Amino acid sequence: MNREKILHMNGGASCYSYAANSKTQEEAVLKIRPIMEEALTEMHIDLPMMEKMVVADLGCSSGPNTFAMLTEVMKIIGNQCQRKGVQPPEMLLFLNDLPENDFNTLFQSLRNFKKKVSVGKDTINVPYFIVGLPGSFYERLFPSQSVHFFHSSYSLHWISQVPEGLENKGNIYIGKTSPPLVAKLYQDQFKRDFSLFLELRFKELVPGGQMVLSFLGRKKNDIYDGELSTSWGLVSESLNSMVLEGLVEEEKLDSFNLPFYAPSMEEAKAVINAQGLVNIIRTQMFESNWDPHDDSDDDFIYDYVQSGANYAASIRSVMEPMIVSHFGVAIVDELFARFAMNVAKHLVKGCVWIGVGRREEGEEVGRSIGKCVTL
Numbered sequence: 001m002n003r004e005k006i007l008h009m010n011g012g013a014s015c016y017s018y019a020a021n022s023k024t025q026e027e028a029v030l031k032i033r034p035i036m037e038e039a040l041t042e043m044h045i046d047l048p049m050m051e052k053m054v055v056a057d058l059g060c061s062s063g064p065n066t067f068a069m070l071t072e073v074m075k076i077i078g079n080q081c082q083r084k085g086v087q088p089p090e091m092l093l094f095l096n097d098l099p100e101n102d103f104n105t106l107f108q109s110l111r112n113f114k115k116k117v118s119v120g121k122d123t124i125n126v127p128y129f130i131v132g133l134p135g136s137f138y139e140r141l142f143p144s145q146s147v148h149f150f151h152s153s154y155s156l157h158w159i160s161q162v163p164e165g166l167e168n169k170g171n172i173y174i175g176k177t178s179p180p181l182v183a184k185l186y187q188d189q190f191k192r193d194f195s196l197f198l199e200l201r202f203k204e205l206v207p208g209g210q211m212v213l214s215f216l217g218r219k220k221n222d223i224y225d226g227e228l229s230t231s232w233g234l235v236s237e238s239l240n241s242m243v244l245e246g247l248v249e250e251e252k253l254d255s256f257n258l259p260f261y262a263p264s265m266e267e268a269k270a271v272i273n274a275q276g277l278v279n280i281i282r283t284q285m286f287e288s289n290w291d292p293h294d295d296s297d298d299d300f301i302y303d304y305v306q307s308g309a310n311y312a313a314s315i316r317s318v319m320e321p322m323i324v325s326h327f328g329v330a331i332v333d334e335l336f337a338r339f340a341m342n343v344a345k346h347l348v349k350g351c352v353w354i355g356v357g358r359r360e361e362g363e364e365v366g367r368s369i370g371k372c373v374t375l
């Protein structure tokens with residue numbers, strides 16, 4: 001399967017689109033704002049001297065979150081310049097995703113974005129230019145030392161390919177019945193991909209530049225004991241029940257695996273430290289409720305069936321193109337109805353945040369100046 005062709009979120013603005021089902025990711029942008037502020041303040045770049053600033057969002061998709069992130073970055077830079085009494089730099093903002101991403105919807109929503117940031121409390125007084133950039137972040141995207149700030153949210157858990165040689169009967173990710181080799185192959189693929197990503201971005205970052213990266217992960221070190229394993233396990237369970245009823249072919253299920261990996265914080269930090277090109281400035285882990293519409297802090301679930309349906313809609317907006325490409329469109333409604341019911345029975349939480357800065361010459365490798373905080 002050509003991962004790049006089928007890995008994209010549901011485009012458009014319908015009820016199963018990513019744009020309409022990315023509330024969890026939207027909240028993440030708000031939670032990460034203080035980290036972005038810290039990173040942009042920590043940039044070892046002389047703001048008064050800077051005439052142009054290049055910012056890139058990697059894995060932007062086509063929802064409203066990219067614009068929320070851009071608004072925050074521009075506000076932070078605008079405020080910093082105002083405090084220093086200097087003119088803000090002209091900002092060149094790159095929106096990157098795979099070529100199959102719905103860039104049309106993204107570009108069309110630019111009009112609303114421009115209107116929104118030209119009046120009222122969201123007004124932005126920073127000159128900006130927005131550019132779409134199709135391509136994989138596992139390849140070079142920019143000239144050397146040309147980007148000041150990289151941001152990537154909810155994207156780096158998508159690895160560059162399904163690990164080769166997987167034999168993972170009845171599972172679509174690392175499940176309870178997956179042999180240890182499956183877990184190892186996934187783990188090794190993540191290590192290679194994340195290390196490559198860091199190496200490429202290191203080349204593209206200007207000296208003193210910063211990155212804020214957030215992606216899904218697992219709280220525990222045990223590779224079989226993660227919330228995402230549970231979630232994908234519930235999709236597997238739904239597909240297995242359809243196999244039993246003859247609605248899905250068994251070999252179709254056995255040959256479907258996700259190009260996805262949810263690392264633990266320790267694993268992600270180990271890759272950064274082993275590679276030694278960037279320094280960890282801050283790492284932070286936080287949890288979000290499975291139900292994207294539930295923003296309460298407690299574990300109380302008011303309506304399991306509704307929460308199951310809400311979560312299933314958000315996963316559908318992410319997974320549908322992959323499911324359709326492998327199993328065909330006919331199974332989609334039934335699969336996600338079963339998944340919604342399975343989720344309703346099994347609700348838990350989980351997410352990891354990582355912030356890294358470009359390592360300066362002479363700086364100690366892997367210096368960690370922050371600690372892991374649970375929000």
Ligand SMILES: C[S@@+](CC[C@H](N)C(=O)[O-])C[C@H]1O[C@@H](n2cnc3c(N)ncnc32)[C@H](O)[C@@H]1O
Pocket residue numbers: 007008009022025026058059060061062063065066096097098101135136137138152153154155158160318
């Ligand atoms: C869940 S969406 C996140 C979108 C947005 N950043 C947000 O927070 O709402 C993940 C995005 O990462 C993109 N993606 C996955 N692998 C990628 C790659 N190798 N290069 C560029 N984008 C990629 C997917 O196409 C998808 O649009």
